Amino acid sequence: MRILVLSALYPPDSRGGAENSAANLTRWLAGQGHEMAVLTTAASRDEELHGVEQDGVRIWRLRTPHVYPLREAPHAARWKKPIWHAQDHVDPRNRRAVARVLDAFRPDFVNIHFIQGIGYNALSEIAARHLPTLFVLHDLGLACMRMSMFRKDASCKAQCIGCRASSFYKAGLIRRFERIGFCSPSRANLTALAALFPIGRYPHTSIPNPNFYPLPQGERAPSDRLRLLYVGRLHRSKGVEGLLDVAATLAETQHFSLTIVGDGPEGERLRRRYGDAEWLHFLGHVPESEVGDLMHDADLLCVPSIWRENWPGVAVRALEMGLPVLGSRIGGLPELIDPGVTGDLVEPGDRAAWIEALRRVLVDPAEVARWRRNAEALRGRFDQNRLGERMLAFMATIAGHPVAVQNRAEQALDAG
Structure with missing residues (x-):
């Protein structure tokens, strides 16, 4: 075509x-x-x-x-x-x-x-x-x-x-x-x-x-503290400020790092407010080819959105790499994260709930390690070829191809 x-x-x-x-x-x-x-x-x-x-x-x-x-x-x-x-x-x-x-x-x-x-x-x-x-x-x-x-x-x-x-x-x-x-x-x-x-x-x-999400090569860098990661736009709808506020509170008693990848309308203000914290690193915009390496060396991806996320590619990419995700219970995120298996879900914008969820994994990093093993075992759920074939099948249905093609399209959709 x-x-x-x-x-x-x-x-x-x-x-x-x-x-x-x-x-x-x-x-x-x-x-x-x-x-x-x-x-x-x-x-x-x-x-x-x-x-x-x-x-x-x-x-x-x-x-x-x-x-x-x-x-x-x-x-x-x-x-x-x-x-x-x-x-x-x-x-x-x-x-x-x-x-x-x-x-x-x-x-x-x-x-x-x-x-x-x-x-x-x-x-x-x-x-x-x-x-x-x-x-x-x-x-x-x-x-x-x-x-x-x-x-x-x-x-x-x-x-x-x-x-x-x-x-x-x-x-x-x-x-x-x-x-x-x-x-x-x-x-x-x-x-x-x-x-x-x-x-x-x-x-x-x-x-x-x-x-298609290429997998990074090589071994993960070791760390003596839990490495949290955020990747996305710095916009109010993404809940980044709430995450930073929670992290600042936990940093008073816990040992961890938080890396913020991305920029946006809230970027300058957030850097002014939090940028000198020892536990925090603002990287700004990072080329797509380098995001995978940052995920490879992270322990937990945080997706604290307060709007109805559709299907955040950053969470899909993380899970395909075996990186657990702690995300808001909103939009399409509950379809991606299996609570207690590949990460966890937290009520969006609930400061106390996010503090408690992060404190649990900081106190017990073995839980995050278990989530990682589970996520690694489920790699391939979002295989490009399989999903692409499903998309082509649906396109064939729309185009009104002959019955044999339509039947194959319906079977592909049902299989998904």
């Missing part, structure tokens, strides 16, 4: 798991013999690419008409954001840009990962060409313009007026498709979105992202 991938951010221009997962699936599909192309965004005209082949994939990287490029969204002036979202919904230039790429590549199938930033109204162009489409649900973007249903340090209890109007508009666009299906890496995200958006009318399933 000729498959066009839409991902508004795409490596090397990325800031999260959605775009990394888009790249992983694109490369895997290319490796299976499919002809792949990617439509993504550029921060300036100078960065644009028009069908340039990179590593066997044709890349269209376009500067969209938005008032600021998506890369600058975290730092954009607040007054610009309503303009940006209005453009993302209705600016006719979005549709024309996508039409030019469709004309140039002529795909048989479209795979949407992250269309906010390319323009939701571009969905009309795809639908008008009767192209079968897989919409991967990395977030709650169809129900929330922030994509997270999280605002002012808490999950939203309901859609605001703006998000309701946006969601109604997006549902109208989706109705134009003859063949479209939705896939979420976690059942929790699928359920949360189904309560807010009519995906139940279309084929939908839960398949973990078919990502």
Whole structure:
């Protein structure tokens, strides 16, 4: 097949798991013999690419008409954001840009990962060409313009007026498709979105992202203290400040280290508040190739999110390496962590519960060692080839291939 991938951010221009997962699936599909192309965004005209082949994939990287490029969204002036979202919904230039790429590549199938930033109204162009489409649900973007249903340090209890109007508009666009299906890496995200958006009318399933995580080589470095690790954006929704507060309290009586990998809007403030602690190391942004080495030498990954995480790739990667995970009991994390076996789950934002959970493992590091052995024994749960085959089977179902292929697709889905 000729498959066009839409991902508004795409490596090397990325800031999260959605775009990394888009790249992983694109490369895997290319490796299976499919002809792949990617439509993504550029921060300036100078960065644009028009069908340039990179590593066997044709890349269209376009500067969209938005008032600021998506890369600058975290730092954009607040007054610009309503303009940006209005453009993302209705600016006719979005549709024309996508039409030019469709004309140039002529795909048989479209795979949407992250269309906010390319323009939701571009969905009309795809639908008008009767192209079968897989919409991967990395977030709650169809129900929330922030994509997270999280605002002012808490999950939203309901859609605001703006998000309701946006969601109604997006549902109208989706109705134009003859063949479209939705896939979420976690059942929790699928359920949360189904309560807010009519995906139940279309084929939908839960398949973990078919990502490839190379295993580090060599022996783990020894340590005389428990090594805690956090990897991710430094944003309020991630609960990083709560983790640092808990760690600071425990550091008064316990011996351990905490390494913070990543950056974000909270980075500078958190470094000012905690950066001189002897037990703490801020590494900032680290290349993806080096994250595995840091995990290899860690004893426990902490994922203290207070928003409904979908399917955090950092936790998947850790478990595939045999690194136990202590995470919040929220979103898709309970689908990943087996409490008392490969880590543990703690109520999100519950300071006392996090102190108690971390104190237990600091006092009894043998518990963490047992979790590690269990996680190592379960390696392969998220094998890229197996998950990729399931994704292809679901794509075949959407495309309406002959009955024999559909039956194979259904069997693959049932097997998962």
